[in-house]
Amino acid sequence: MSFIFGFGRRARAIPALTVAILLTLVAFPALVAYAASALQISSDPFTQATCAASATTYHHTEVEPDTYSNGSTIVATFQVGRVFDGGSCDIGFATSTNNGGTWTNGLLPGTTTFEGGIYDRISDPSVAFDARHNTWLISSLALTGASGAAVLVSQSTNGGTTWANPVTVHAQSGVDKNWIVCDNTSTSTFYGHCYVEWDNNAAGNLLQMSTSIDGGTTWSAPATNNTGVIGGQPVVRPDGTVIVPIDNANETAIGAFNSTNGGTSWSAVTTITTIKHHTEAGGLRSGSLPSAEIDGTGTVYVVWSDSRFRRGGKTNDIVISNSLNSTGTSWSAVSRVPIDRTNSGVDHFIPGLAVNKATSGSTAQLGLTYYFYPAGTTQLSVGFISSSNAGSTWSTVQTIASGMPTTWLANTSQGHMVGDYISTSYGSDNLAHGVFATASTPTSGTNCGDVADNCLEPMDTFSTGLSAGGSASSVGDPVVVGGGTPSGNLWKVDFNNGKKHR
Numbered sequence: 417m418s419f420i421f422g423f424g425r426r427a428r429a430i431p432a433l434t435v436a437i438l439l440t441l442v443a444f445p446a447l448v449a450y451a452a453s454a455l456q457i458s459s460d461p462f463t464q465a466t467c468a469a470s471a472t473t474y475h476h477t478e479v480e481p482d483t484y485s486n487g488s489t490i491v492a493t494f495q496v497g498r499v500f501d502g503g504s505c506d507i508g509f510a511t512s513t514n515n516g517g518t519w520t521n522g523l524l525p526g527t528t529t530f531e532g533g534i535y536d537r538i539s540d541p542s543v544a545f546d547a548r549h550n551t552w553l554i555s556s557l558a559l560t561g562a563s564g565a566a567v568l569v570s571q572s573t574n575g576g577t578t579w580a581n582p583v584t585v586h587a588q589s590g591v592d593k594n595w596i597v598c599d600n601t602s603t604s605t606f607y608g609h610c611y612v613e614w615d616n617n618a619a620g621n622l623l624q625m626s627t628s629i630d631g632g633t634t635w636s637a638p639a640t641n642n643t644g645v646i647g648g649q650p651v652v653r654p655d656g657t658v659i660v661p662i663d664n665a666n667e668t669a670i671g672a673f674n675s676t677n678g679g680t681s682w683s684a685v686t687t688i689t690t691i692k693h694h695t696e697a698g699g700l701r702s703g704s705l706p707s708a709e710i711d712g713t714g715t716v717y718v719v720w721s722d723s724r725f726r727r728g729g730k731t732n733d734i735v736i737s738n739s740l741n742s743t744g745t746s747w748s749a750v751s752r753v754p755i756d757r758t759n760s761g762v763d764h765f766i767p768g769l770a771v772n773k774a775t776s777g778s779t780a781q782l783g784l785t786y787y788f789y790p791a792g793t794t795q796l797s798v799g800f801i802s803s804s805n806a807g808s809t810w811s812t813v814q815t816i817a818s819g820m821p822t823t824w825l826a827n828t829s830q831g832h833m834v835g836d837y838i839s840t841s842y843g844s845d846n847l848a849h850g851v852f853a854t855a856s857t858p859t860s861g862t863n864c865g866d867v868a869d870n871c872l873e874p875m876d877t878f879s880t881g882l883s884a885g886g887s888a889s890s891v892g893d894p895v896v897v898g899g900g901t902p903s904g905n906l907w908k909v910d911f912n913n914g915k916k917h918r
Contacts, residue, residue, distance in 0.1 A: 454798075454817050454854060457510040458521040459874040462497045467530045469537050472500035474826035474864055477873040478508060480835030481768075481851040484552075486545040486600075488515045488844045491576040492851045493541040493554045494875050496523060498826035498833060502562035502918040503537030505530050507554065508875070510851075511576040515843035516881055524554065524570045526581030533581070536560055538568075539918045540594050540836075547600040548608030549631030552576040555585070555596035555612050557918065564591040564918060567614050569632045585626050585635040590618025592916045593836075597650040597658070604656035606678035611658055613648045617916040620644050620909030621665035627679035641673055641682040644909040646917070647705035647836070653714035659744035661708040661718040665910035667691060670706055670720060672744040685907045686745045692897050694723040694732045696765055698794030698822040701831030703917070707769040707839075712776035715739055717807065719784065721765040725752045725890075729897040731763040734786055736807055753784060754890040755801055755813055761791030764799075770840035770848050772884070780806040781884040783848030785816075785840045796820040796834070798852050802884035811886025816878065817854050823863045824855035825873055832864075834873075836917045847881025 460476035467473060474497070481494040490512045497505030506528055510521040527533040535558040542555045552572040558565050568582035594614035599606045610628045612635070615621040623645045624638035644665030652658050658675045662685070671685040693704040708718040716739040723729035734753045740746040756762050765787055772781035782803040787796060797818040802811045825832040834853040841849055856872040858864050864871040 453814070453879050454876045455879040456874045457492065457519040457851070457877050458494070458508055460496050462505050462530070464868040467497050467505035469497065469499045469503070469505050470501065472865070473505065474498050474500070474871050475869045477826040477864070477871045478875040479826060479833050479853050479873070480541065480837060481839050481853070481875060482542045482837065483839040483841040483849070483851050484543045484545055485841040485843050485849070486547070489513050489575055490516055490841055490843055490849055491543050491552055492839070492875065492877070493543045495539060495541065498828065499537055500827060501829045503539040503559040505537070507538050507541045507556045509554065509576065509579065510875060513575060515845040515847070516849045516877055520577050524556070524579050524582070527556065527558065527568065535565060542595045544596045544598045544610060545600065546598040546608060546610050546631050551631040553596055553598070553610060553632045554579070555594050556582070557591060557594050559918060562918065563589060564617065565589060567591055567594050567612060569596065569612065571632050583633060585612050586624070586638055588616060590616050592617040592918060593646050595649050597652055599652045599656055601654045601656070604654065606656040609678050611650050611679055613650050613660055615645050617914055620911040621646050621914035622909050625679060625682055636679070639679065639682055641684055642909070643685050643907040644914055645907070646915050649706060649708040651708055651710040651716055653710065653742065655714065655742065657742060659716050659739065661706045661716065663691070663705055664906045665914040667693070667704055667915050669906040670718065671907065674743050676743065687906060688718070688737055688747045689750050691720065692722050692724040692729060694726070694729050694763070696732070696763055696789065698789070699831050700822050701828055701833040701836070702765045703836060703915070705836055707767045707837060709769050709771035710773070711771050711780040712773045714742065715776065715780065716744055717769060717771055717782060719753070719767045719769045721767065722750070724750070724895045724897050725758050725893050727758070727896050731761060732765055734764050734767045734784060738807070751807070752890040752893050753801060754810055754888045755799065758893055763789040766835065766838055768838035768840045768850060768852070770842050772842040772846060774846060778806050779804065781842065781846070782807055783840050783842065783850070783882065783884060785838060785850030785852060787834065794822060796822055798854065800848070800850060800882055802848060802882065802886065804884040804886070808889070809886055810888045811884065812888070814882065816850070817876070820855045824858060824871070825864055826871060827865055830917070843881060845881050847883055849877055849881050851875060851877045
């Protein structure tokens with residue numbers, strides 16, 4: 417068996433044994449076409465000959481990363497070989513044990529039929545670390561055809577460098593948009609509890625939560641609070657309270673719910689605000705799903721793309737709110753991350769937020785990686801901005817990559833794709849490390865899908881970690897297109913309009 421690696425402009429076949437050697441502690445070259453500050457950490461090794469998950473499987477593409485850090489170890493996970501109408505050939509991982517200096521990468525075993533598993537495709541990777549059981553966990557969504565079939569969890573007990581075949585959290589038709597987190601505070605009553613959240617799109621986007629107390633080997637039957645949701649990102653406070661920022665079923669509001677008893681039961685949803693989202697140009701797959709993180713003493717921060725500060729709602733900002741109490745039932749007013757002026761014409765979307773857990777309170781360090789279109793263009797770009805004072809002021813923007821037409825990206829039934837989410841994590845170096853998809857000119861033509869195995873869409877990170885700081889402020893920017901306190905039942909299960917993202 418051979419794999420195809422596309423680190424340069426042309427791909428070549430490499431024997432499987434050689435691949436195994438290459439997947440150990442490899443530091444990939446920077447994506448010179450865009451910015452010396454971008455470092456490639458993985459590339460899709462499949463071809464249409466080795467993974468034809470459908471007639472419209474896009475190689476070489478990697479999309480939708482999540483990351484988590486523990487000490488100097490950072491683990492990233494992502495889809496590999498994106499399929500047009502849902503999912504991918506497999507879930508990939510990239511692991512650094514030295515704060516992003518070098519990376520090991522590979523594929524999860526036992527998932528799809530292309531990697532010794534039983535499922536047609538797989539999607540929605542999310543990664544966590546269980547400190548009590550010294551186990552890394554990747555949650556993923558297995559698909560039968562284009563439909564959600566099961567929530568899986570893969571385990572690594574050697575620092576995220578090799579992975580076991582997955583265990584099944586829950587098998588049910590219609591499952592969608594999973595996320596995983598663990599309680600890593602040794603003084604917490606629920607230390608070592610891990611939680612997976614997902615929704616059942618076939619049941620109106622019904623919320624479901626499952627808990628493990630043995631390092632992800634076994635999982636409880638799903639619990640629910642009977643609400644319609646999508647895109648939750650649970651976090652755990654030092655006292656063991658789980659808070660889950662999440663969208664409602666049709667992505668028109670953002671809220672949060674909690675568990676104070678180790679996942680035995682889950683509260684009703686508190687609405688933070690309605691969402692005012694502008695649909696980006698360029699045929700891009702994008703939405704307004706939240707990105708959530710937590711500081712060292714338990715303040716939760718959540719960001720999403722929103723147009724409320726832009727006159728006419730013609731472009732999006734990244735906006736932010738933070739929890740004001742210990743249960744996530746009270747939240748700050750929504751403010752704008754001041755990446756540029758409200759009349760800049762720049763469109764911002766798909767954020768990945770990090771909060772340095774070694775910091776808290778008024779000196780909490782925040783790092784934000786995001787995509788954007790410069791004013792008047794649909795040339796996809798990647799930016800980074802940070803704060804060293806809990807979001808009161810922000811740094812000067814850094815552009816990490818730029819100049820990517822959306823036609824260079826894998827196409828899906830919901831648009832050209834870099835991911836429904838991306839991710840940023842702080843390492844033990846107290847620097848932010850973002851992970852994101854980039855794209856280069858296809859090997860033939862101008863569109864990723866012009867011919868088979870034509871794309872060049874790898875997974876990248878910052879070449880070095882980035883620090884927090886700055887003095888840019890959004891104080892005084894008025895809301896011009898609504899938001900604020902919503903009315904009505906925004907959290908009902910929604911059989912007519914419930915969204916799905918596979």
